[in-house]
Amino acid sequence: MSFTRRSMLGAVSLLASLSLGVGAARAEDTIKVGILHSLSGTMAISETTLKDVMLMLIEEQNKKGGLLGKKIEAVVVDPASNWPLFAEKARELIAQNKVAAVFGCWTSVSRKSVLPVFKELNSILFYPVQYEGEESERNVFYTGAAPNQQAIPAVDYLMSEEGGGVKRWVLAGTDYVYPRTTNKILEAYLLAKGVAKEDIMINxxxxxxxDWQTIVADIVKFGSAGKKTAVVSTINGDANVPFYKELANKGVKATDIPVVAFSVGEEELAGVDTKNLLGHLAAWNYFQSVDTPENKEFIAKWHEFTKNPKRVTNDPMEAHVIGFNMWVKAVEKAGTTDPDKVIDAIIGVEVPNLTGGTSKMLPNHHITKPVMIGEIREDGQFDVVWQTKDLVPGDAWSDFLDGSKDLEADWVEKKCGNFNTKTGKCGG
Amino acid sequence: MRVFAVLALFAALALPAAAASLQETLARFAANDFSETAKAIDEIAESGAPQAASLIDALLNRRLAVTPDGGVFFTDAQGRAFDALTGSPVAAVPKGAQLVRTNNKLRGQIENSLGTLRLQAPDPAKRREAAEIVLRARDVSALPAVRTALSREQDPVIAKVLRETEAALVLSRPDATTEQKTLAISILRARSDQDAIAALRAATAGAPFAIAQEARRAIVAIEKRLEVQAAMQNVWYGLSLGSVLLLAAIGLAITFGVMGVINMAHGEMVMLGAYTTFVVQEVFRAYAPGAFDFSLLVALPLAFLVAGLVGIAIERGIIRFLYGRPLETLLATWGVSLILQQAVRTAFGPTNREVGNPSFMSGAFDLWGLQITYGRLWIVVFTLVVFAGLLLLLKATSFGLRMRAVTQNRRMAASMGIPTARVDALTFGLGSGIAGIAGVALSQIDNVSPNLGQSYIIDSFMVVVFGGVGSLWGTFVSAFALGIANKLMEPVAGAVLAKIVILVLLILFIQKRPRGLFALKGRAVES
Known part of the structure; x- marks a missing residue:
């Protein structure tokens, strides 16, 4: 009901503006950018911040004089954590609001739900969250980490002398696509590294x-077999707080069984009493505590923009910063916001990230990022205890899974997101 | 390590040299490199400098800082600042000093070395903890320290732990005699836990056949005992889960069970209670941080009031127009639940809010080998108290009598002069208020976010329907039955499958007995 009314209103206003003849002129005054993040429902907890950071970036760009001599205008919609609604709202942004690019989505399922829309209407999506990989689409740019930029380095660190020489592994995750795929990749990787099958527990x-009592007890039992044990956690946002509370109550310390998490950042820790979590780990490409001039400036701007000196920053926010700056550069390079031209122009674009390096957009639509391991501090921030020397290029198709190790994504030479190097054919 | 000990000895003989060597040691901290810090820890431990213990303690607790010009400073637990080189107090740690970072490996190393040092600490809890750390680390070089501590220990409990520690260390020593090892195995067998198994397993490798055989036999015996323990532990987990279910469902047992209102906003009442706890704790943090442990006691009545008043408002504003129309009630209350969620999201933000555990609800204790966390224990006790209180209210007060009268036969009650509209409002308020105090308890184990209520609403309905609509005792039995069944199944089937199996069984059961476990009989129940 409300939908038809809204679309009717849209039609009426479109007619009105056409008849007045100012609509077209006005539309050329600004470049519209769509923001597709849930502001209500379960995912609002993570996605609201990303909407705020986008608004900040756009405001800043406008202060610098906008883009191609025009102001940028943000169009914010609320897909309300409802996956089909993501597709509807994406269509609304592209077809009705005529946005030049969209920044949005958090969960993989929401990304998968908007994919056909972006393909059909040929627009651009910047996806800022670490994900399970196994995908490369012409219309999507993945500014979050692929598994080889987060999960694999984290496991390498724990296996190393410095990380404690872990020999036994618990892969614990929430039951959906990201943990399942990541754990599949990790299991294959661990087996390839010579870890015995009985030294891996998947949950x-x-x-x-x-209610984590049983599982934490299982982990403790699994961890007391005399070999150094670690938990690799792909547990999704909301379930983490009771999980960590149970760990703390059972007295599981990071020096006994460290937990390395891929979905726990500064924002998630805001709801936890961290004094019992000291030393548990997280793997990301950015931490708020990273001490670089770029990061300090960003945090200061963020606090000023939100008027809240306590607001934390996190990894997906940095991904949006990088993604937005890359898009701006690509548009300037192409001299237009036309999606086809921007998609071609953005490959190879380099922008500084917030951790002191320069990230580059690769032909597979992923970017180069540093990988960092942080330990939780008492104040809810992370101490970076290890990081890669160079930036790691994101790999769309994992080299450790049977189905995907021969696949390669290259949108410059092969014009293909899943080129099979063995058969020499594009999977299409 | 030994080289450094010798060096330290030399250093001690020539005092100026000692200062120089400590200076070199401290310079390692400036490198901001974990392996350098590790060396520094060893050197400090061996240096015998009077400030060594406090230095290492400061490093462990992130209170050791390095200035850009190479000065090293630390503060003690009271916040007084010291110069690390001289050990003398200074006014303050200079500005621009960087904290020295540690990682898990270093902290493990520090704890192990402190463990040996603390075996004779004056605080018995510390001594016991130290003994456990040494037992787990199984560093053979700690054996003399353990024996000295054992000879001086007065407390029988700690002496026992020390003997077990000694046994674990003896087993790791290749030069111990067969008798010593056999004795050690029997001591560890009596200890009978995972740490004992770990120590025994380490002893089987490379040991003479007889010893290895003996150790293996001990491991099997311990594992058998642990299995029984695990079963008991699962029952306890089930009780604890059941109490959470009961707590969440008990308010619904009144609004849905007794009044017959399908209240989809029930979960949001729980959420309001949790947010009330958050607000109360914020006030305590700001004005009375010393009395933080009492914050929950203050939060309880407030949560009852807040959720109860919102409940009365909902009843007066919406539900009273919809009595007898379950479908409309369902939709309307669902709308209310969305409104409340979004209102809280707007007021408090979408992110989780931190609700702290008071000290009496943190940690765990051992009961016959069962590890029981205080938080869960208190929730079980609290649930039973709330349940008993509610029963008393319904059975022994005039309000309870009126309530039962109105819900059983409205017109008859009205003719007797009972103001039915007011009783309805109060009953709904009571159910909502109880959901509110459930929120106080649940804020201790779950995250406080606008979605808190949603995760409990389905479980709550499940409990009430299974137990039999309208029967408080039915709700009681069904909550614990579902909790225990879930927890017994979880180790076998996994958390996801266990939940599915329970749901399927429940559906089958409802097919057989639509009125649940304890169906109300009598004229009040319309067929």
Whole structure:
């Protein structure tokens, strides 16, 4: 009901503006950018911040004089954590609001739901969250980490002398596509590294799982076999708080069984009493505590923009910063916001990231990022205890899975997101 | 390590040299490199400098800082600042000093070395913890220290732990005699836990056949005992989960069970209670941080009031127009739940809010080998108290009598002069208020976010329907039955499958007995 009314209103206003003849002129005054993040529902907890950071970036760019001599205008919609609604809202942004690019999505399922829309209407999506890989689309740019930029280095670190020489592994995750795929990759990787099958325990829990007593007891039991044990956690946002509370209550310390998490950042820790979590780890490409001039400036601007000196920054925010700056550079390079031209122009664009390096957009639509391991501090921030020397290029198709190790994504030479190097054919 | 000990000895003989060597040691901190810091820790431990213990303690607790010009400073637990080189107090740590970072490996190393040092600490809890750390680390060089501590220990409990520690260390020594090892195995067998198994397993490798055989036999015996323990532990987990379910469902047992209102906003009442706890704790943090442990006691009545008043408002504003129309009630209350969620999201933000555990609800204790966390224990006790209180209210007060009268036969009650509209509002307020105090308890184990209520609403309905609508005792039995069944199944089937199996069984059961476990009988129940 409301939808038809809204679209009717849209049609009416379109007619009105056409008849007045100012609509077209006005539309050329600004470049519109769509922001597709949930502001209500379960995912609002993570995505609202990303909407705010986008608004800040756009405001800043406008202060610098806009883009191609025009102001940038943000179009914010609320897909309300509802996956089909993501596709509807994406269509609304592209077809009705005529946005030049969209920044949005958090969960993989929401990304998958908007994919056909972006392909059909040929627009651009910047996706800022670490994900399971196994995808490369012409219309999507992945500014978050692929598994080889987060999961694999984290495991390498724990295996190393410095990380404690872990020999036994618990792969614990929430039961959905990201943990399942990541754990599949990790299991294959660990087996390839010579870890015995009985030294790997895999455990899945439902969304929002809140009673962790049995699982924590299992982990403790698994960890007391005399070999150094670590937990690799792909547990989704909301279930983490009760999980960490249970760990703390059972007295599991990071020096006994460290937990390295891929979905726990500064924002998630805001809801936890961290004094019992000292030393548990997280793997990201950015931490708020990273001490670089770029990061300090960014944090100061963020606090000023939100008027809240306590607001934390996190990894997906940095991904949006990089993604937005890359898009701006690509548009300037192409001299237009036309998606086809921007998609071609953005490959190879380099922008400084917030951790002191320069990230580059690769032909597979992923970017180069540093990988960092942080330990939780008492104040809810992370101490970076290890980081890669160079930036790691994102790999769309994992080299450790049977189905994907021969695949390669290259949108410059092969014009293909899943080129099979063995058969020499594009999977299409 | 030994080289450094010798060096330290030399250093001690020539005092100026000692200062120089400590200076070199401290310079390692400036490198901001974990392996350098590790060396520095060893050197400090061997240096015998009077400030060594406090230095290492400061490093462990992130209170050791290096200035850009190479000065090293630390503060003690009271915040007084010291110069690390001389050990003398200074006014303050200079500005621009960087904290020295540690990682898990270093902290493990520090704890192990402190463990040996603390075996004779004056605080018995510290001594015991130290003994456990040494037992787990199984560093053979700690054996003399353990024996000295054992000879001086007065506390029988700690002496026992020390003997077990000694046994674990003896087993790791290749030069111990067979008798010593056999005795050690029997001591560890009596200890009978995972740490004992770990020590025994380490002893089987490379040991003479008889010893290895003996150790293996001990491991099997311990594992058998642990299995029984694990079963008991699962029952306890089930009780604890059941109490959470009961707590969440008990308010619904009144609004849905007794009044017959399908209240989809029930979960949001729980959420309001949790947010009330958050607000109360914020006030305590700001004005009375010393009395933080009492914050929950203050939060309880407030949460009851807040959720109860919102409940009364919902009843007066919406539900009273919809009595007898379950479908409309369902939709309307669902709308209310969305409104409340978004209102809280707007007021408090979409992110989780931190609710702290008071000290009496943190940690765990051992009961016959079962590890029981205080938080869970208190929730079980609290649930039973709330349940008993509610029963008493319904059965022994005039309000309870009126409530039962109205819900059983509205017109008859009205003719007797009972103001039914007011009783309805109060009953709904009572159910909501109880959901509110459930929120106080649940804020201790779950995250406080606008979505808190959603995760409990389905479980709550499940409990009430299974137990039999309208029966408080039915709700009680069904909550614990579901909790225990879930927890017994979880180790076998996994958390996801266990949940599915329970749901399927429940659906089958409802097919057989639509009125649940304890169906109400009598004229009040319309067929």
């Amino acid at each position: 899945y829990t439902p969304f929002g799982h809140s």
